[in-house]
Amino acid sequence: MKKILTICSMFVLMIALTFSLVACGEENFTVTFDANKPTGVTAAVENMPANITEVTKDSVLTALTTEPTLAGYTFGGWYKEAACTTAWTFATDKVAADITLYAKWTENTPVPTAVAFSGLTAADGTAYAVSTTQLTLTFDIEPVGLTIANVTVDGATKDTLTGTGLTRTLTISAITVDDGASITVTLTSPEGFTITPASRTAAVHVKSAEIALNWISCNGTNKTQTTTYIGLRFNSTLPDDFGDAHVTVTGANIDGSVRFDTWDKTNDMLVIDIIDFAGNGATVNVKVSYVTADVFISVDEDITVYYKLEEITVDSFDAWGTDMCGANQAEIYLYFNKALPAGLDITHISVKLKYLYQGTVNSFFVTVDDDILTISLTDVVFADSNARLIVEIAYEDGYCSIDVTEEFYFIDGVYTVE
Numbered sequence: 001m002k003k004i005l006t007i008c009s010m011f012v013l014m015i016a017l018t019f020s021l022v023a024c025g026e027e028n029f030t031v032t033f034d035a036n037k038p039t040g041v042t043a044a045v046e047n048m049p050a051n052i053t054e055v056t057k058d059s060v061l062t063a064l065t066t067e068p069t070l071a072g073y074t075f076g077g078w079y080k081e082a083a084c085t086t087a088w089t090f091a092t093d094k095v096a097a098d099i100t101l102y103a104k105w106t107e108n109t110p111v112p113t114a115v116a117f118s119g120l121t122a123a124d125g126t127a128y129a130v131s132t133t134q135l136t137l138t139f140d141i142e143p144v145g146l147t148i149a150n151v152t153v154d155g156a157t158k159d160t161l162t163g164t165g166l167t168r169t170l171t172i173s174a175i176t177v178d179d180g181a182s183i184t185v186t187l188t189s190p191e192g193f194t195i196t197p198a199s200r201t202a203a204v205h206v207k208s209a210e211i212a213l214n215w216i217s218c219n220g221t222n223k224t225q226t227t228t229y230i231g232l233r234f235n236s237t238l239p240d241d242f243g244d245a246h247v248t249v250t251g252a253n254i255d256g257s258v259r260f261d262t263w264d265k266t267n268d269m270l271v272i273d274i275i276d277f278a279g280n281g282a283t284v285n286v287k288v289s290y291v292t293a294d295v296f297i298s299v300d301e302d303i304t305v306y307y308k309l310e311e312i313t314v315d316s317f318d319a320w321g322t323d324m325c326g327a328n329q330a331e332i333y334l335y336f337n338k339a340l341p342a343g344l345d346i347t348h349i350s351v352k353l354k355y356l357y358q359g360t361v362n363s364f365f366v367t368v369d370d371d372i373l374t375i376s377l378t379d380v381v382f383a384d385s386n387a388r389l390i391v392e393i394a395y396e397d398g399y400c401s402i403d404v405t406e407e408f409y410f411i412d413g414v415y416t417v418e
Contacts, residue, residue: 027056027057028053028054028055028056028057029054029055029056029057029095029096029097029098029099030051030052030053030054030055030098031051031052031055031061031095031098031099031100031101032051032098032099032100032101033048033049033050033051033078033100033101033103034082034100034101034102034103035048035068035070035103036082036084036102036103036104036105037070037105038073038105038107041070041072041073043070043071043072044070045068045069045070045103046068046069046070047066047067047068047069048068049064049066049068055095056095057095057096058094058095058096059094059095060090060091060092060093060094060095061088061090061093061095062090063090063091064078064090068103070105072107072108073105073106073107073108074105074106074108075103075104075105076103076104076105076106077103077104078101078102078103078104079101079102079103079104080099080101080102081102082102084102084104087104088101110192112189112192112193112194113141113192113193113194114141114193114194114196115139115140115141115142115143115189115193115194115195115196116139116140116141116195116196117137117139117187117195117196117197117198117200118138118139118140119136119137119138119200120135120136120137120138120185120200120201120202121135121136121202122134122135122136122202122203122204122205123135123136123169125204125205126205127179127180127205127291128179128205128206128207128208128291128292128293128296129205129207129208129291129296129298130205130207131175131204131205131206131207132172132175132204132205132206133171133172133173134169134170134171134172135169135170135171135172135185135202135204136167136168136169136170137167137168137169137170137185137200138166138167139166139167139168139195140166141166142164142165142166143187143189143190143193143195144190144192144193145190145191145192145193146161146168146187146190146193146195147161147190148160148161150187150188150189150190151170151185151186151187152185152186152187152188153170153172153183153184153185153186154183154184154185154186155175155176155177155181155182155183155184155204156172156173156174156175156176156177156183156204157172157173157174158170158171158172159171159172159173170185172204175204175206177204177206178206178293179204179205179206179208179293180203180204180205181203181204182201182202182203182204183201183202183204184199184200184201185199185200185201185202186198186199187199207296208291208292208293208294208295208296209294209295209296210295210296210297210298211234211235211236211238211290211295211296211297212234212235212236213232213233213234213235213288213299213301214233214234214235215232215233216230216231216232216233216286216299216301216303217230217231217233217303218230218231218303218304218305218306220305220306220307221306222280222281222306223280223306223307223308223309223401224306224308224309225306225308226306226307226308227274227277227305227306227307228255228273228274228275229271229272229273229274230249230271230272230274230284230286230303230305231261231269231270231271231272232269232270232271232272232286232288232299232301233268233269234268234269234270234297235268236268237267237268238260238267238268238270238297239290239292239295242290242297243257243258244257244258246288246289246290246297247270247272247286247287247288248286248287248288248289249272249274249284249285249286249287250284250285250287251277251278251282251283251284251285252274252275252276252277252282252284252305253274253275253276253277254272254273254274255273255274255275256273258270258271258272259271259273270288272286274305277305277307278398279307279397279398279399280306280307280308280309280398280399281304281305281306281307281398282304282305282307282398283302283303283304283305284302284303284304284305285300285301285302285303286299286300286301286302286303287299287300307398307399309396309398309399309400309401310338310399310400310401311400311401311402311403312336312337312338312340312341312400312401312402313336313337313402313404314334314335314336314337314404314406315335315336315337316335317332317333317334317335317406317408318332318333318335318415319331319332319333319389319408319415320414320415321380321382321410321413321414321415328377328380328381328382328413329376329377329378329379329380330377330380330389330410330413330415331374331375331376331377332351332374332375332377332389332391332408333372333373333374333375334372334373334375334391334393334404334406335371335372336371336372336373336402337371338371339370339371340368340370340371340373340402341395341397341399341400341402343395343397344368344373344393344395344402345366345368346364346365346366348393348394348395348402349366349375349391349392349393350390350391350392350393351364351375351377351389351390351391351392352389352390353382353387353388353389353390354387354388354389354390354407355384355388357383357384358382358383358384358386358387358388359380359381359382359383359384359387360380360381360383361377361379361380361381361389362378362379362380362381363377363378363379364376364377364378364379364380365378373393375391377389382410382412382413385411385412386409386410386411387409387410387413388407388408388409388410389407389408389410390405390406390407390408391404391405391406391407391408392404392405393405
């Protein structure tokens with residue numbers, strides 16, 4: 001009987017052990033690690049841990065000794081869901097089933113690049129005469145992304161911001177400070193940069209109220225009447241202390257001092273008496289410069305002036321010639337009413353026979369001696385016993401004119417007074 005009980009007990013124990021072994025196999029689980037990369041990220045996750053299999057139910061996972069890495073992101077631990085709302089605590093959380101743990105990633109915030117706002121200067125402008133319209137901004141590192149929206153100007157209106165590299169050009173208008181005073185430019189830093197200092201100042205120029213030229217004119221008529229003065233009409237009364245020191249004339253001399261003529265009962269007309277210019281049709285330049293904090297005048301004008309041309313005429317003439325037909329020589333003398341101009345030469349003189357059949361003038365030269373003009377015909381052919389030589393002189397410069405046509409009668413090559 002005891003033997004039978006012993007056999008039964010052993011059988012029951014074997015069955016229990018079998019069921020226990022089966023039950024232990026069903027309680028092993030797998031832990032899967034998901035990289036859980038942010039949407040749109042193409043970089044690979046490095047150092048991912050291997051999945052863990054055959055984890056006993058209700059066991060605690062050993063904390064991982066290495067962390068995964070992802071360029072541009074910081075690893076934030078393992079979480080129970082992809083949304084990363086519940087962290088997995090290795091010290092206390094137990095594995096009760098197959099689970100997936102998700103990596104949490106936080107995007108790194110780039111460290112802003114420090115940029116020195118190293119200079120601010122006015123790029124143009126002249127005291128009281130020309131208003132500043134451009135400022136130059138300089139930096140030690142290019143502030144990529146800096147736009148006009150990052151700029152605030154105190155003392156003027158900002159217009160445009162242009163340029164690349166280490167400089168920018170800021171255009172301004174409507175300056176509200178006085179000439180020589182400073183305006184302030186303040187910058188906000190574009191993304192990824194920190195600009196210091198945020199503000200700088202620069203002195204600017206502001207044009208004074210302008211008295212403008214309405215017109216410039218002169219007296220005189222081309223060739224017939226000499227210019228004696230130049231007149232300038234302004235749009236407003238000239239300052240009380242305006243005078244010779246503010247006027248420069250080039251191409252003529254000022255005769256005396258500048259003077260004022262009233263026009264509509266205001267001193268807005270400047271008169272400049274002139275002498276010694278380069279004759280009829282000459283160009284005279286007039287500059288007017290007057291600059292104060294209250295008034296600005298700037299004139300730079302060319303004007304054509306006139307000179308009455310003095311007419312030089314022939315008082316008398318004479319000639320001689322050889323007495324043979326064929327190749328001959330002759331000289332003609334013309335006596336004028338005054339000294340001839342230095343510019344008169346052979347290019348202004350024509351010598352020819354009146355009719356083609358009478359012969360040809362092959363060569364000649366001229367000599368000027370004060371008021372006497374000598375024309376030497378070194379090779380003239382009188383093909384006809386009765387020939388007439390025509391001398392024409394046409395000359396004009398800024399001071400005088402010569403318009404001469406004379407006829408000389410030769411019989412058998414000998415000059416004959418008709």
